Amino acid sequence: MLTGDLDRLLAAEISALRPPPPAITTAGTWEPAPPGNAPGTYATPIAFRLADGSLVGQQRIAMTLAAALRRADWVCGATVTGGYVTVTVTPDALAALAPRITAAGPACARSTALAGKAVPAPPAPDLAAAAGWAEARRRLAAFLTAQLAEVAGARIFPTELAEREVVLARGPGPATGPVAAAIEFAGAGAIRYALARLPPGAPAEVDPCRAAAHHIGVPAYAVRYAHAHAVSTLRQAAELGLSLGEAADFQPRLLAHPSEQALLDELSWLAERVAGAARRARPDVFPRYLERLAGAYFDCQEQRPAARPGLTAGGPELTARLWLAAATATTLRAGLDLLGVDVPDRL
Numbered sequence: 001m002l003t004g005d006l007d008r009l010l011a012a013e014i015s016a017l018r019p020p021p022p023a024i025t026t027a028g029t030w031e032p033a034p035p036g037n038a039p040g041t042y043a044t045p046i047a048f049r050l051a052d053g054s055l056v057g058q059q060r061i062a063m064t065l066a067a068a069l070r071r072a073d074w075v076c077g078a079t080v081t082g083g084y085v086t087v088t089v090t091p092d093a094l095a096a097l098a099p100r101i102t103a104a105g106p107a108c109a110r111s112t113a114l115a116g117k118a119v120p121a122p123p124a125p126d127l128a129a130a131a132g133w134a135e136a137r138r139r140l141a142a143f144l145t146a147q148l149a150e151v152a153g154a155r156i157f158p159t160e161l162a163e164r165e166v167v168l169a170r171g172p173g174p175a176t177g178p179v180a181a182a183i184e185f186a187g188a189g190a191i192r193y194a195l196a197r198l199p200p201g202a203p204a205e206v207d208p209c210r211a212a213a214h215h216i217g218v219p220a221y222a223v224r225y226a227h228a229h230a231v232s233t234l235r236q237a238a239e240l241g242l243s244l245g246e247a248a249d250f251q252p253r254l255l256a257h258p259s260e261q262a263l264l265d266e267l268s269w270l271a272e273r274v275a276g277a278a279r280r281a282r283p284d285v286f287p288r289y290l291e292r293l294a295g296a297y298f299d300c301q302e303q304r305p306a307a308r309p310g311l312t313a314g315g316p317e318l319t320a321r322l323w324l325a326a327a328t329a330t331t332l333r334a335g336l337d338l339l340g341v342d343v344p345d346r347l
Contacts, residue, residue: 001100002089002268003030003042004111006069010046013068017050017061029113029279030272033086039265040094043086051083058083094264095252098323101267101330103247109334113275114154121146121156124340127192128180134204136179137195141283144196147338148286149278152271178205186212189342193220196339197287216298219291220341223332226294228347230329233307235345237322242314244322254320259300263324266296270331274338290335297328 033041047065051058062080069078069085074093079086101108122142130136150156183191190211197219198204216222237243255264269289277286306321336343 001097001104001108001271002040002093003272006030006042006044006087007112009069009072009075010065013065014046014050017064029276032269033088037086038088039261040089040091040268041086042088043084045084047080047083047085091256091261092252094261094268095255095320096250097264097267098252098255098320098327099244099247099250101270101327102244102323105330106334106337108330109151109270109274109338110153111151111271111275112153113271114149114152114278117149117154119146119149119154119156119278120159121150122159127188127195128183129177130179131177132204133178133195133206137198137204140192140195141200141281144283144286144339145278145281147340148274148283151338152275152278154278182206182208182211185209189224190220193223193287193336193339193341196341197284199284200282214347219287221347223287223290223294223336224341224344225347226297227329227332227336227343228345229301230297230325230332231345233301233305233325234322234329236307237314237318240314242318242322244326245319249319250323251316251320254317255324257300257304259296259303260321260324263293263296263300263328266293267327267331270335286335287339290332293328293331293335297332300324 029046030042030044033043047058047062050061059080062083062085065085066078066080066087069075069087074090075087076090077088122139124143125136125139127136127140130139146156179191186208191206191208194206194211198206210218211220214221216225255261266289270293273286273289277283277289304321306318306325333343
């Protein structure tokens, strides 16, 4: 969401610097700033594209864009380093994501980062019918790339090949093969997640025993458990008569603890991670983002838990933490839904 906000701040300046044809209206890509920067820091190489290789023009353009960013009261700093524009938003702007994400629901993953792009979309594969792991991974990766691209604003279209072929159609009787056996043993969600995160070049095989294990060291379980934990936190609060209240009453200053800001920083990257995975045709990087988000949530709950034994009363601080739990649950559900992985509220 915040990268979209930053794009909108820069839209007029970018359009003025590069009028059509061809038009450039957004920064396109936002990247993490080098380690050591405050949470809520984002960098863009847009000046390189606008300057067409001119080093002098690149620096001038980057400084113009940084000045435009500084005019926003929710930006606390914008600098230029090596042609990159690096911007840091205020802690309150970062904290305000909690109610914004919760209110947006599944739409929190959407952006216009790939608007104007056209991406071929193969049909959804029946993984259990795959002859082997390599075929299952290939088909799932192609399908997920199109899914992510559509959410990032691209237009998807069926390919001629996709229209002609019968996609992993099962014959009569139960599916056979290693993938079908793994799904039968570990469950479709666990196997699908494990396949989705396999990078190109890695062995195309999933260990069903590991995929089925219920401990935090298993990526699929960790992400689904983080979601279930956040939902459970909200459920416990509701049982005590505590609620989120109105978004207008949310106080962002109450989410200033480093662990809360770190979690909010991870939440802020959802739409950009969706777009980046689609842009590179690397859907395997998206589950890894969800894993980092789950880890940030667990770290935050250890230091600033929203629900704890003996809790009997609320208050503004607790309400702010509940908003953060709600935003985390919303983001993890949106991410797992994009992967086609079931999202239980209890584990």
